Amino acid sequence: MTDDAALYGDSFADVYDEWYGDMFDTEGAVQALLELAGSGPICELGVGTGRLAIPLAAAGFDVVGIDASAAMLERLAAKEPPASLTAVLGDMGSVAEVLAASASEGDGAKNSDGDCDGHSVQQQRFTLIICAFNTFLNLASEEAQQRCMGQVASLLTENGVFVVESVVPAEPEEIVTESLDESSVGHGVTVRTSTDVHSQIIRGEHLEPTATGTRRRPWAARYLRPEQFDGLASHVGLAPIERWSSWRREPFDGDSLTHITVYARA
Numbered sequence: 001m002t003d004d005a006a007l008y009g010d011s012f013a014d015v016y017d018e019w020y021g022d023m024f025d026t027e028g029a030v031q032a033l034l035e036l037a038g039s040g041p042i043c044e045l046g047v048g049t050g051r052l053a054i055p056l057a058a059a060g061f062d063v064v065g066i067d068a069s070a071a072m073l074e075r076l077a078a079k080e081p082p083a084s085l086t087a088v089l090g091d092m093g094s095v096a097e098v099l100a101a102s103a104s105e106g107d108g109a110k111n112s113d114g115d116c117d118g119h120s121v122q123q124q125r126f127t128l129i130i131c132a133f134n135t136f137l138n139l140a141s142e143e144a145q146q147r148c149m150g151q152v153a154s155l156l157t158e159n160g161v162f163v164v165e166s167v168v169p170a171e172p173e174e175i176v177t178e179s180l181d182e183s184s185v186g187h188g189v190t191v192r193t194s195t196d197v198h199s200q201i202i203r204g205e206h207l208e209p210t211a212t213g214t215r216r217r218p219w220a221a222r223y224l225r226p227e228q229f230d231g232l233a234s235h236v237g238l239a240p241i242e243r244w245s246s247w248r249r250e251p252f253d254g255d256s257l258t259h260i261t262v263y264a265r266a
C-alpha cells in the first residue's frame with residue numbers, strides 16, 4: 001500500500017466526525033443507498049469511521065468497508081458496529097485484490113474449485129459499491145483511479161451498481177493554482193492548496209492553530225469532472241444510469257456543485 005493511500009485518513013481520523021459529522025445529508029444518503037442496494041451485499045470504498053456503513057449494516061445488509069487508514073478503522077471499531085459490517089484495511093485502488101487476500105487469509109473454505117492452491121479465492125460480488133464524499137478523488141493519479149474503476153467493475157454482480165459522490169470542479173480556466181482559504185470546518189482552520197492543472201492533482205493541507213503551534217493535516221486529490229468519471233467507467237464497461245445533485249435525487253445541471261452518479265454495466 002502506498003503512503004498516499006493512508007494520507008487523508010491518518011491526517012483527519014481524530015477530527016473527522018467532529019469537523020464533518022454535521023455537514024452531510026447522511027439520512028438522505030442512507031435512504032437512497034438502501035433503495036439501490038437490492039439484496040446486497042454492499043461494499044464501501046473508504047469506509048472511514050462508518051458514517052454510512054454502520055446504518056446500512058444496521059438495516060440488515062452485509063457490508064464490507066475497505067479503508068487504507070488504520071486510524072480511521074480504529075474510530076469505526078470504537079463505535080461497536082453490527083457484526084454484519086466487516087472492515088478491511090487496504091488500498092481501494094486494489095480493492096478486488098485486497099478483498100481476495102482478506103478472504104484467503106480469513107476463510108480457506110472459500111477457495112474456488114477445491115483446488116487448494118491457497119490463492120484462487122471465490123470472489124464475493126456486490127449489488128452495491130459506494131464511494132462517497134469525494135473519496136474516489138483521494139486516489140491521486142489517473143492510473144490509480146482507472147485501476148480502481150476496473151476493480152469495482154469486476155466486483156459488481158450482473159445488475160450491481162456503483163455509486164459515486166463527488167464535487168464538480170471549477171472550469172479549467174477558473175482553477176486557482178495556489179490558495180490559502182479559511183476552512184468551513186471552523187476552529188480557525190485554514191486550507192492551503194497547490195494545484196497542477198495538467199495532472200489535475202491538488203496537494204493540500206489543513207492548518208490548525210493549537211496551543212503548541214500549527215497542526216498540519218496534509219492530503220492529496222485528483223479532481224475529475226463528471227464526464228471524466230464517465231470516461232473511466234466506460235473504459236471498464238460501466239455507464240451512468242442516474243445522476244443527481246443531492247442524495248434527495250434533485251436534478252443535476254450545469255450549476256450543480258456536487259454529483260451523485262449511479263453506474264451500471266453498459
Ligand SMILES: C[S@@+](CC[C@H](N)C(=O)[O-])C[C@H]1O[C@@H](n2cnc3c(N)ncnc32)[C@H](O)[C@@H]1O
Binds near residue numbers: 008050072091092
Ligand atoms: C472523506 S473520508 C470518507 C469517509 C466515509 N466514507 C464518509 O463518507 O464519511 C475518505 C476515507 O477514504 C479513505 N481513503 C482515502 N484513500 C484511500 C485509499 N486509496 N484506499 C482506501 N481508503 C482510502 C480515508 O482513509 C478516509 O477514511
